[in-house]
Amino acid sequence: MRLASLTVAALLLAQAESAAAFCRSTSCVGDCERDFDGCKVEGAPLYWPSLCVGFALDAQASEHITLDVAREVVRRSATTWSSLECPKGEATLAFVETEPLPCHVAEFLPDGPNVNAILFQDTQWSYKSADNSLAKTTVTYDKTSGEIFDADIELNHAYNELTVGDEEVVYDLESIVTHELGHFLGLDHSLDFDATMNASYNPGTIELRTVEQDDVAGVCAIYPPGRAATCAPTPRGGLAERCGPDDEGGCSVARSAAELDVAPSVLFGVVAACAIARWRLRRRRGSR
Ligand SMILES: [Zn+2]
Numbered sequence: 001m002r003l004a005s006l007t008v009a010a011l012l013l014a015q016a017e018s019a020a021a022f023c024r025s026t027s028c029v030g031d032c033e034r035d036f037d038g039c040k041v042e043g044a045p046l047y048w049p050s051l052c053v054g055f056a057l058d059a060q061a062s063e064h065i066t067l068d069v070a071r072e073v074v075r076r077s078a079t080t081w082s083s084l085e086c087p088k089g090e091a092t093l094a095f096v097e098t099e100p101l102p103c104h105v106a107e108f109l110p111d112g113p114n115v116n117a118i119l120f121q122d123t124q125w126s127y128k129s130a131d132n133s134l135a136k137t138t139v140t141y142d143k144t145s146g147e148i149f150d151a152d153i154e155l156n157h158a159y160n161e162l163t164v165g166d167e168e169v170v171y172d173l174e175s176i177v178t179h180e181l182g183h184f185l186g187l188d189h190s191l192d193f194d195a196t197m198n199a200s201y202n203p204g205t206i207e208l209r210t211v212e213q214d215d216v217a218g219v220c221a222i223y224p225p226g227r228a229a230t231c232a233p234t235p236r237g238g239l240a241e242r243c244g245p246d247d248e249g250g251c252s253v254a255r256s257a258a259e260l261d262v263a264p265s266v267l268f269g270v271v272a273a274c275a276i277a278r279w280r281l282r283r284r285r286g287s288r
Contacts, residue, residue, distance in 0.1 A: 022197060022218030023188035027143045038191050044146030046139060046186040047222050052094045054233035055184075058119035059100035062157050065164060065173065067100060067118070073164055074118055077177040080209070081185060084216050089225030091216075093185065096233035102241065106152035108140040111252075112237010116184070117152045120178070125158045134160055134201065135176050137183040149236045151184040153177070165205060175201065175208030182211075187218045 021037040028043030035041050057074055061067035078095035085091075101117050108114055127136055133156050140150040155162060155177070161170040175196075182197045189199040195214040211219075 012254065022190045022192070022195065022214050022221070024222060025139065025183065025186050027141060028148050038263070039188065044142075044144065046141050046146045046148050047224070048093065048148045048185070049229055050232040051092050051229045052096050052117065052233045053184075054096045054098045054235060054239070055116040055118055055151075056098045056101040058117060059102055059103055060104055060119075062120035062162075063122050064153075064157060065162065069164055070120075070173070071097075071100075074172045074177055077174055077181050077209070080178055080211055081181050081219065084211070084219050086216070086220035086225050091219045091223045092225060092227040092229065093219060093223035094231075095181075096231075098233070098239060099241070106138060106154055108150040109154075109237060109240075113240035114150050114236070114237050116150060116235055118155070119153070120155045120157045120162075122157050123158045134171055135180050136164075137180045139183065139186070143277040146186075146264045147285040148173035148186060151182060153180045155180075169204050169206055170208045171201075171203060172209070175206055178211065179208050182215060182218075185219060186222050187215070190214050190218070 017134050021039070023037060023039035024045040026032070026040045026045050027038050027044030032040040032042045048193050055074075055078070057067065059067060060068045075097065078097070082094040083090045098115070101115050101119065103115075104119060106117050108121060125133065127133060131162055135153060135155045137151060137153045139148055141148045155173070162173045162176065163170045164173050179196055179201070187197050190197040192198060192212070192214040194212050196208045197218065201208060
């Protein structure tokens with residue numbers, strides 16, 4: 001009987017470890033088949049082909065958080081994900097910051113130029129679950145290959161108080177940006193409760209500022225050491241340095257990534273990752 005009990009215990013342990021596996025985002029949208037870890041098994045896994053990816057903060061930043069402060073926070077998060085240590089060397093992905101974005105817009109233009117934008121929404125949140133979404137990352141990619149063309153992160157300051165300090169934390173900006181940058185890189189939510197890519201966040205904490213073993217394993221799988229590629233941080237179609245083709249009327253002429261998603265003939269797909277649920281308590285492994 002003792003042997004049988006040990007066998008069952010070992011099986012449970014194996015299942016627990018299996019459930020702690022990272023997931024990659026894929027080109028499959030909607031009701032996709034998933035494996036035991038909750039990972040999509042349909043569609044092409046998403047990835048950036050370059051060794052480095054550029055991003056830019058909205059020059060307007062937020063009425064609550066200055067550009068300088070926001071840049072420091074985002075730079076720390078980007079550094080957290082850069083050049084991670086894998087078992088056989090460094091992961092081949094790093095971030096490069098470009099000049100602040102002149103337009104308050106998250107979009108992808110198939111004919112370029114583009115910016116991988118990080119911006120605050122201070123006054124409105126035009127997505128579902130406005131009152132419980134902390135952020136949203138929109139990734140545009142090639143539906144066949146999974147190559148990522150563009151990624152934009154929007155931070156919901158309209159319905160949430162985002163804070164930057166180590167004390168009196170409400171919703172910690174660095175934790176949220178670090179989680180969103182994981183989506184930016186092609187990671188989906190993980191069932192590992194310790195992972196920064198777990199879908200839940202415990203308000204008032206700064207615990208998602210760091211990446212954990214499961215997150216690192218995910219980046220190492222997507223961007224393994226020795227990957228044959230070059231560093232090309234310029235966004236697809238060139239870097240957008242001004243608003244709109246005529247520099248008039250803001251950026252309203254651009255087609256949005258969402259519009260691309262519903263056009264049946266285009267090659268692009270869009271995955272709107274995230275929205276960390278703000279009401280769920282972050283659970284530790286084994287507590288479920
Ligand atoms: Zn998320």
